[in-house]
Structures are given as C-alpha cells and as structure tokens.
Amino acid sequence: ATAWYWFFNHYHKAEFNSDEAGFALADFVKNKLAGKHSERTVxxxxxxxxxxxxxxRSQSKTALDDLLDSPLASLKLINYIPATKNYQSLPVERPQLAVDIIGFAVNEILNQHQVNQLPIEELxxxxxxxxxLGAVFRLTETALLAKLELLVAKYPNDYRIDEIAGIHQFSRLNKNIEPLQLLKNHYTDKEQVTV
Structure with a gap:
C-alpha cells in the first residue's frame, strides 16, 4: 500500500522510467518511513x-496472459511511450472520469478527516x-473544479461550493451520504444507457 500512496500522492515526475521510479520509491521509504527495504521488493x-x-506493450514473443491489461489501465493514469521507453503520468482533463466516482472519492476523504467541508485546494x-483527489486522478486544477461543480449540479441538495474569505470550499450538506451509493448510482446509470 505504501507504494501506491507514494506514487499517486508524492511522485509527480511527468516522464520517467521504472528505474527512476524505483530509486525515488526507495528514497521515500528510507527518508519518510525510516524503514529498511529490499531493493528487489521496491x-x-x-x-x-x-x-x-x-x-x-504488445511484442510478438509475449505470452497471451502478459498482454491482458488490468482494468485500471483503462483509467489512463500512466501511459507507456514506446519511442523513449519511458512512462508518462500527467495531470489532464479526464472527461471520461465519472462524476459519481469523484463523489465517492471526495466522500471517503471527508469521512477520513471527519469533516463535512474542505478547501478545494486541499482536495x-x-x-x-x-x-x-487531483493527484490521485491526475487531474488539472480546472478539471477537478469542473468535476466538483458537476457533482454539485447532479446532487444540489447534498453538496455545495462556497467562497469563504477568498478560499473556495467544498461542502457536504447531507451528512448521511453513503459513498458506495454513488458508485451504485454510476453503474445503474451505465446499465440503463446500455440496455
């Protein structure tokens, strides 16, 4: 779990190779966690x-099982660049990222902090x-704000965006929201569209 937390919240290099990322993760473990690590494990x-x-990356000698992508690859949070043999992980707009997915994630963060309001900058x-959220989903500032505004528009009785003393705040009005219900809403909506 440490590696995932580190990659999506600490590692912001736009283009890198696996060795560079491995060295950066090893440094994080050594400096931030003060723990020992195996270079091989990292x-x-x-x-x-x-x-x-x-x-x-398809290659003619690659086994079929190795060509099967993880469902998380469809998020396109990391892209392989064959010409440079590097990876990219850039903040972009991500129009395919569903509002209910953002709603689930923002509710989890609010629950973790045990609050109903956070500055958008903190999200x-x-x-x-x-x-x-911006780091995890590799969103630009504009894209995150647009997703939060769409969430407010879809659930106006549950969420609000305010400006208080020059700071934009995201507020959860309905304290009884079940984050999993947002995921259910998303997948129910998808099923109705495809039927």
Missing part, C-alpha cells in the same frame, strides 16, 4: 504499479498525510 512494487495502470494538493 523494484517489484514499481513494476506492479506500472503493469496495473499502463496498457500492455487538489496533498497536505500532511492526506490523499489529494
């Missing part, structure tokens, strides 16, 4: 993250040990 963790989030950027 490399395996980085390879696993890249394999889960980047689409496979965009990591503060202390918290998780940041």
């Amino acid at each position: 490399k395996q963790e980085v390879v696993l993250i890249l394999r889960m989030y980047a689409q496979s 965009m950027y990591r503060h202390q040990q918290s998780v940041a």
